[in-house]
Amino acid sequence: xxxxxxxxxxxxxxxxxxxxxxxxxxMAQPVFGRVATDHMVMIRxxxxxxxxxxxVSARRPLQIDPAASVLHYAQEIFExxxxxxxxxxxxxxxxxxxxxxxxxxxxERMAMPQLPExxxxxxxxxxxxxxxxxxxxTEGGSLYLRPFMFANDAFLGVRPASEYLFxxxxxxxxxxxxNGAVTVWVSExxxxxxxxxxxxxxxxxxxAASLIAQAEAKQHNCDQVVFLDAAExxxxxxxxxxxxxxxFKDGSIATPPLGGTxxxxxxxxxxxxxxxxxxxxxxxxxxxxDEWLADAESGNLVECFACGTAAAVSPIGKVKTxxxxxxxxxxxxxxxxxxxxxTLLDIQRGRANDTHKWVHQVF
Ligand SMILES: *Cc1c(COP(=O)(O)O)cnc(C)c1O
Numbered sequence: 001x002x003x004x005x006x007x008x009x010x011x012x013x014x015x016x017x018x019x020x021x022x023x024x025x026x027m028a029q030p031v032f033g034r035v036a037t038d039h040m041v042m043i044r045x046x047x048x049x050x051x052x053x054x055x056v057s058a059r060r061p062l063q064i065d066p067a068a069s070v071l072h073y074a075q076e077i078f079e080x081x082x083x084x085x086x087x088x089x090x091x092x093x094x095x096x097x098x099x100x101x102x103x104x105x106x107x108e109r110m111a112m113p114q115l116p117e118x119x120x121x122x123x124x125x126x127x128x129x130x131x132x133x134x135x136x137x138t139e140g141g142s143l144y145l146r147p148f149m150f151a152n153d154a155f156l157g158v159r160p161a162s163e164y165l166f167x168x169x170x171x172x173x174x175x176x177x178x179n180g181a182v183t184v185w186v187s188e189x190x191x192x193x194x195x196x197x198x199x200x201x202x203x204x205x206x207x208a209a210s211l212i213a214q215a216e217a218k219q220h221n222c223d224q225v226v227f228l229d230a231a232e233x234x235x236x237x238x239x240x241x242x243x244x245x246x247x248f249k250d251g252s253i254a255t256p257p258l259g260g261t262x263x264x265x266x267x268x269x270x271x272x273x274x275x276x277x278x279x280x281x282x283x284x285x286x287x288x289x290d291e292w293l294a295d296a297e298s299g300n301l302v303e304c305f306a307c308g309t310a311a312a313v314s315p316i317g318k319v320k321t322x323x324x325x326x327x328x329x330x331x332x333x334x335x336x337x338x339x340x341x342x343t344l345l346d347i348q349r350g351r352a353n354d355t356h357k358w359v360h361q362v363f
Pocket of ligand 1 (some may be wrong): 202238239240243252263265307309
């Protein structure tokens with residue numbers, strides 16, 4: 001099998017692939033990211049050879065040298081996307097070209113080589129096809145795909161590595177029951193990303209830096225943390241792994257603007273497009289924590305939600321901070337949130353017309 005890029009993938013079926021019975025058992029209760037499929041994709045990169053040795057083979061542990069640069073200096077990026085079951089027994093992926101592009105941008109920021117988009121797309125197609133039996137057919141299920149790349153030089157000097165591994169692994173996930181609205185904690189202690197930093201890159205380091213704030217949120221009995229801007233600790237940016245939207249009494253919606261410190265979510269972009277198409281007034285604008293609390297209190301803010309690939313759209317019912325808390329609207333999923341969520345899910349799952357050609361049918 002050859003990709004558009006000309007690199008040939010060697011395909012070796014896993015001789016120890018799980019039996020249909022064992023697979024069904026594991027897929028009955030898939031915990032997010034815990035269950036592994038039978039295969040993975042791996043492509044090597046070196047300054048000398050460029051991208052080479054592309055393979056689809058048994059999912060297995062990696063062997064890396066203890067001096068591998070990723071373990072010391074964290075040159076690592078990743079993506080997250082889903083293959084959805086389609087009614088005709090196939091599988092489709094939502095906007096994988098956008099993930100391929102973002103992966104290149106993340107690589108650029110982290111001084112890593114840029115994987116050609118055709119190779120990124122060929123990798124996920126290969127994996128979804130060879131692990132096709134792992135695409136859940138149950139209502140709400142999907143196959144989560146995790147492409148990632150890391151620096152693999154066995155060298156402790158600080159510089160961009162000269163060798164990298166790109167891999168894609170997959171994991172079946174069940175329906176994400178998020179009917180209940182979540183409570184978020186706004187951290188005024190920790191920030192996620194500063195101007196000129198790595199906030200717009202999907203890199204593991206951003207997550208490492210966000211975990212202490214997520215722990216702070218848990219201590220306050222909140223589900224998720226929301227970060228403020230690093231310069232003034234005043235404007236809402238995003239959550240640890242999802243973008244955030246506000247819905248006002250006049251029917252308009254707002255989300256913080258991308259400015260280098262926020263991860264440009266593909267779900268965010270899709271919802272902005274769908275909302276505009278449906279005639280909603282949409283603003284990408286700065287919104288302060290003070291405004292958030294005051295608007296929730298006055299009733300000017302009627303809904304709030306977070307969005308990302310993993311949970312699609314997640315209503316936010318309550319916001320808590322060190323200086324107080326506020327319930328948003330009814331405290332549960334509102335009308336606009338529900339409408340946008342259903343519109344998106346219907347396109348992703350092939351139940352609605354895909355006018356933007358966002359859906360890529362794999363098989
Ligand atoms: C991945 C991610 C998102 C959501 O992006 P999607 O493309 O919608 O999945 C939002 N914020 C952060 C920090 C992320 O890493």
